[in-house]
Amino acid sequence: MTKLWGLFWGFFKVGILGYGGGPGSISLIQVVTVDGYHWMTNDQFAEILAIGNALPGPIATKLAATIGYQVNGLLGAAAALLGVVLPSLVLMLGLYRILLIYRSNPYVAGLIRGVKPIVIVLLVLLVLELIPSTFPKDRWLVPALFFIGGFVALYWLKWPAVWVILASMAGGAWFLR
Structure with missing residues (x-):
């Protein structure tokens, strides 16, 4: 113990x-x-x-x-x-x-409203910074297809995110074998 x-x-x-x-x-x-x-x-x-x-x-x-x-x-x-x-x-x-x-306090409510766009901008900047390493010059097609496939599965096919992640992991494992 x-x-x-x-x-x-x-x-x-x-x-x-x-x-x-x-x-x-x-x-x-x-x-x-x-x-x-x-x-x-x-x-x-x-x-x-x-x-x-x-x-x-x-x-x-x-x-x-x-x-x-x-x-x-x-x-x-x-x-x-x-x-x-x-x-x-x-x-x-x-x-x-x-x-x-204190959520009804106007200062707190404004703080919460102000944080949301900042978080979105930070995420977009992170994605833009990671794109060059995610899509290497000589091997960009497969990662791009994974991205497009995942986007389609989430946005239009309405798959649960867990299934998209698992399918991406399986596809990546198959591709890297």
């Missing part, structure tokens, strides 16, 4: 103090796991970090789950993952509650 508590508490501190997201948390995770609790060596941490960076998703949660699993199996993974996610979850729920209470 003390290992589970240590995993939860160590990663909870990372979740509270990890300012700047995952990359800012990596050094904290290293200090907690290598120097603080001595769950692994620096070499082992570097290997887990390299594998974690190769996988999609937030690095802090991947490291928490992997280290927790190595220390105490599935329960360790769950404890570490809960520890690193809980601070953000509590803060987000608290902010959501505050927004619900």
